[in-house]
Structure formats: C-alpha cells, structure tokens
Amino acid sequence: MATLRFFATPEEQYEWLKHYFQPEVMWCVVRDKTRDPYRWWTVQSPEELTLFAHHAPHSLAVCVVLGWYDLGEPRWRRVSLDTGGEYEDIDFFSSHGIEIYLSLYSFEDQHLLFEGWMAVGRPSDYQSLGYNPEQLYRRFRQLERQWRKLMDCSYTPVYRGIAVMRAVPVPYSAGVSYGAVQWCLSGGRLKSALTYAVYDVVPIHQAKQYERALRQFQCPEGTQRCRRCKGGGEIVLEGKVQRCAACDGRGCASISTKWCPHCEGSGSVLVPLYSDRLMVQDCPFCGGRGIIA
Numbered sequence: 006m007a008t009l010r011f012f013a014t015p016e017e018q019y020e021w022l023k024h025y026f027q028p029e030v031m032w033c034v035v036r037d038k039t040r041d042p043y044r045w046w047t048v049q050s051p052e053e054l055t056l057f058a059h060h061a062p063h064s065l066a067v068c069v070v071l072g073w074y075d076l077g078e079p080r081w082r083r084v085s086l087d088t089g090g091e092y093e094d095i096d097f098f099s100s101h102g103i104e105i106y107l108s109l110y111s112f113e114d115q116h117l118l119f120e121g122w123m124a125v126g127r128p129s130d131y132q133s134l135g136y137n138p139e140q141l142y143r144r145f146r147q148l149e150r151q152w153r154k155l156m157d158c159s160y161t162p163v164y165r166g167i168a169v170m171r172a173v174p175v176p177y178s179a180g181v182s183y184g185a186v187q188w189c190l191s192g193g194r195l196k197s198a199l200t201y202a203v204y205d206v207v208p209i210h211q212a213k214q215y216e217r218a219l220r221q222f223q224c225p226e227g228t229q230r231c232r233r234c235k236g237g238g239e240i241v242l243e244g245k246v247q248r249c250a251a252c253d254g255r256g257c258a259s260i261s262t263k264w265c266p267h268c269e270g271s272g273s274v275l276v277p278l279y280s281d282r283l284m285v286q287d288c289p290f291c292g293g294r295g296i297i298a
C-alpha cells in the first residue's frame with residue numbers, strides 16, 4: 006500500500022478537491038459515514054464536494070475515491086452485513102481508484118483534528134488480480150505531488166505522551182498543512198487515525214534535534230529497555246493509556262525485573278479462536294502488566 010499520511014483542515018481539502026476534480030475525465034465517489042455508513046455518493050460536479058462532513062465522531066469518517074475514465078470506471082460489489090441485508094461497496098482494485106480519507110475535526114472535542122491519508126493498493130495486489138498498476142501509480146504520484154502543496158514543510162507533528170511525559174518527544178512522519186499548523190499553534194491538537202496518540206507540531210529543525218537525541222538515547226547502567234512498553238513508558242490496558250508498571254513510566258526497567266514467564270514481559274498472548282485464526286489478548290497470568298510482583 007502506498008500511503009501518504011497527513012493532517013489538514015476540511016476547508017483546505019474540499020477546496021483542493023473542488024479544483025482538482027474534473028468531471029469530464031475523472032470520476033469521484035464519496036462515502037460519508039456521518040450520513041450513512043454504507044452509501045457511496047457519486048459526485049457529479051465539483052461544487053457538491055464541499056457538502057460533505059467537516060466534523061465527525063471518529064477518524065476515517067469520510068472517504069473520497071478518485072479515478073480516471075481512461076484507467077477504469079467505478080465498479081461495485083455486493084457485501085453482506087452481519088446484521089443481515091447487504092450493500093454496494095466500491096471494488097477498489099478493479100476500479101483503479103485512489104482513496105483519500107479526509108482529515109476532519111472531531112465532533113466531541115473541538116480542539117482535535119483527525120488524521121487522514123491518501124492511498125492505493127500494493128502493486129502485487131493489482132498484479133495478482135491481473136491488472137498492471139503502472140499507470141495508476143503514475144497518477145498517484147502526480148496526485149500526491151499536488152496534494153503535498155497543501156503541506157507546510159517547515160513543521161512536523163510530535164508525540165509527547167499521554168500517561169507519561171516523554172523526556173524527548175517523538176516526531177511522527179505525516180504531512181501537516183498550512184491550515185493545520187495554524188490550528189495547532191492556536192491550541193488545536195492532531196489525533197492519530199488508528200491509535201490513541203495525539204500530536205502537536207514543532208518546527209522541522211526542532212524535530213531533527215529530537216530525532217538525534219532519540220538515536221543517542223540508551224538505558225542507564227543497571228537498567229534495560231522495558232519489554233512491556235518497549236521504551237515508551239506507557240501502555241494501553243483495559244482501553245486506557247496508562248503509565249507502564251514494569252518501568253514506572255521511565256521506559257527503562259531494572260535488570261532485576263521479574264518478567265512474566267507466560268508472555269515474556271510483552272503483556273499479551275496469542276489465543277486460538279474457534280477458526281484457525283489467532284487473537285491477541287492481555288496476558289491472563291500478569292494481567293497484561295508484563296511483570297509478576
């Protein structure tokens with residue numbers, strides 16, 4: 006999967022899409038989960054694009070798929086719902102589309118902006134279905150270059166921790182638009198699409214200093230990199246971000262730490278499901294803490 010991760014204001018993105026979308030040569034379909042979780046709207050004119058959601062209760066709520074008629078047309082497939090019934094979903098690979106999950110403001114917390122991304126499938130995925138992805142990839146690179154013009158290259162997001170304040174913040178490689186930088190500088194925060202992480206922005210030279218400091222960082226004498234939090238100092242347990250008990254949030258645990266023999270300190274174990282799949286579960290032996298007291 007070729008992916009570009011980014012943060013941008015909905016206003017900037019809709020405005021960009023409105024200018025980029027040319028209905029004579031392109032097609033565009035949108036799924037807006039704030040309206041209907043399953044329905045795809047076919048966009049006829051660029052003006053319609055600004056009518057979709059700017060705020061959402063969770064990330065990845067609005068998905069825009071763009072394609073070019075000379076590469077393919079949108080194709081659909083019936084998908085069954087667990088609750089019964091079915092709906093028409095776009096067949097992403099045979100349509101040769103490019104998906105853009107928009108970065109949107111949070112409904113509940115007006116200081117949060119959710120991460121978005123732009124993506125196409127892996128070349129091997131297209132090849133295994135008998136498609137040559139070369140043209141699509143060329144278009145993706147073009148689209149990506151245009152999209153990057155929204156981004157303010159002098160800033161980058163950093164993670165400072167939630168349950169524990171990081172000694173050195175961790176830079177996150179995602180683009181941040183001019184609008185999103187201003188949003189952050191006036192008190193907004195950026196929320197990861199898939200994890201609990203929340204970021205703010207720092208100038209790029211600052212982020213480079215953090216990167217250097219992180220590379221040089223070593224656990225002090227008599228300690229080792231914590232197996233449970235892998236040095237981050239915090240863990241997710243029972244759905245909450247918590248200070249790691251194994252290292253007390255320092256990221257480095259004493260070499261005499263008694264790691265749980267069941268999960269070897271990782272805090273999680275794989276359990277077989279009724280089918281032949283495996284599921285990750287908090288280790289029942291140490292309660293997911295990674296250590297035995």
Ligand SMILES: [Zn+2]
Binds near residue numbers: 234235236238252257
């Ligand atoms: Zn730890």
Ligand SMILES: [Zn+2]
Binds near residue numbers: 266269296
């Ligand atoms: Zn354990």
